[in-house]
Amino acid sequence: MIPFLDLKQVNGRHAEAIHEAVERVLASGWYILGSELPRFEQAFAAFCEARHAIGVANGLDALTLSLRALGIGPGDEVIVPSHTFVATWLAVSHVGATPVPVEPVADGFNIDPARIETAITPRTKVIIPVHLYGEPADLEPILDVARRHRLRVVEDAAQAHGARYRGRRIGAHGDLVCWSFYPGKNLGALGDGGAVTTDDAELAERLHALRNYGSRMKYHHEVIGFNSRLDELQAAVLGAKLPFLDDDNAHRSRIAAQYTAALANAPLELPTIGSHRDAVWHLYVVRHPQRDELAARLRDLGVATMIHYPVAPHLQPAYAALGLQRGSLPLAEARQDQVLSLPMGPTQSADETARVISAVREALRAMAS
Numbered sequence: 001m002i003p004f005l006d007l008k009q010v011n012g013r014h015a016e017a018i019h020e021a022v023e024r025v026l027a028s029g030w031y032i033l034g035s036e037l038p039r040f041e042q043a044f045a046a047f048c049e050a051r052h053a054i055g056v057a058n059g060l061d062a063l064t065l066s067l068r069a070l071g072i073g074p075g076d077e078v079i080v081p082s083h084t085f086v087a088t089w090l091a092v093s094h095v096g097a098t099p100v101p102v103e104p105v106a107d108g109f110n111i112d113p114a115r116i117e118t119a120i121t122p123r124t125k126v127i128i129p130v131h132l133y134g135e136p137a138d139l140e141p142i143l144d145v146a147r148r149h150r151l152r153v154v155e156d157a158a159q160a161h162g163a164r165y166r167g168r169r170i171g172a173h174g175d176l177v178c179w180s181f182y183p184g185k186n187l188g189a190l191g192d193g194g195a196v197t198t199d200d201a202e203l204a205e206r207l208h209a210l211r212n213y214g215s216r217m218k219y220h221h222e223v224i225g226f227n228s229r230l231d232e233l234q235a236a237v238l239g240a241k242l243p244f245l246d247d248d249n250a251h252r253s254r255i256a257a258q259y260t261a262a263l264a265n266a267p268l269e270l271p272t273i274g275s276h277r278d279a280v281w282h283l284y285v286v287r288h289p290q291r292d293e294l295a296a297r298l299r300d301l302g303v304a305t306m307i308h309y310p311v312a313p314h315l316q317p318a319y320a321a322l323g324l325q326r327g328s329l330p331l332a333e334a335r336q337d338q339v340l341s342l343p344m345g346p347t348q349s350a351d352e353t354a355r356v357i358s359a360v361r362e363a364l365r366a367m368a369s
């Protein structure tokens with residue numbers, strides 16, 4: 001079986017550096033808010049071409065604390081993509097605001113900037129573009145509409161470590177940029193982790209307090225904060241892995257190019273990347289009207305696939321109260337029904353990619369006859 005993503009192999013390559021990092025933390029006697037976290041925060045901020053990075057417990061917290069730092073709460077509306085992982089919406093709900101979905105571009109997966117303006121009301125405060133599957137959203141028109149309506153932009157970059165928009169790294173185009181270090185992400189910890197990057201020193205200060213009980217000085221609490229720190233072990237492991245991220249992303253790009261070249265004439269919709277963007281291929285997502293049959297045939301041929309995501313946020317029981325029935329967001333629903341993610345990862349060999357390609361061709365042939 002060709003695995004979807006072999007995390008044991010991904011982290012096994014760094015076993016020595018990881019053991020060294022763990023030993024260092026063990027010996028230090030500091031396990032929360034020690035010296036490993038600021039060291040990683042500095043390295044990650046530099047990598048993202050941002051002034052500040054604030055480590056937090058996970059990607060959902062990065063988003064929730066960011067909205068909290070901007071003062072978003074009950075009565076406010078936040079524009080989110082209709083097609084995304086549910087966490088983008090959950091963060092909005094956790095601060096008491098209302099997620100307002102906007103459909104993706106017709107030929108892709110990211111939020112359509114041209115559809116944002118009609119979703120803006122007097123209650124709208126923030127736009128959250130998501131750089132889904134590793135492809136940056138079209139930030140320039142999004143930042144432009146935000147400026148004209150005095151809205152903040154919080155980027156969900158949980159799938160886009162290392163990506164570029166108009167030559168500049170994702171990391172500080174918007175007001176706050178949110179990251180996840182969940183193990184399966186392009187930069188993954190050995191557990192949960194997250195961060196926020198920004199060029200705004202005042203927002204960075206607020207996030208430092210929010211992640212640590214609303215406190216900047218021990219036992220003095222300025223705001224009603226959270227316990228959401230990136231711990232020393234995860235920070236040390238992430239610091240050991242960060243130097244390899246660009247090479248890993250280059251490897252992912254080669255796999256994507258191999259898929260795209262070999263499947264160009266197959267009866268299958270392949271992913272395309274918008275102009276001015278360098279994608280990091282967190283996922284390689286194809287579309288097919290008989291997606292479930294294609295996935296089943298690939299499994300029988302020894303190829304693992306996944307679906308990102310099988311149920312759009314507005315159709316989840318958690319969001320039943322919004323009253324958005326099937327048919328209300330047709331582009332998100334078409335993607336939910338048609339997307340299939342092929343194997344992708346930094347240790348996937350060219351031979352494995354070739355075997356996936358042969359299996360896809362064989363499955364499609366069988367389905368056509």
Ligand SMILES: *Cc1c(COP(=O)(O)O)cnc(C)c1O
Nearest residue numbers: 058059060085087088158180182
């Ligand atoms: C993974 C992910 C999150 C949440 O990150 P966690 O660290 O798992 O909480 C949010 N948004 C997107 C797009 C993600 O892929």
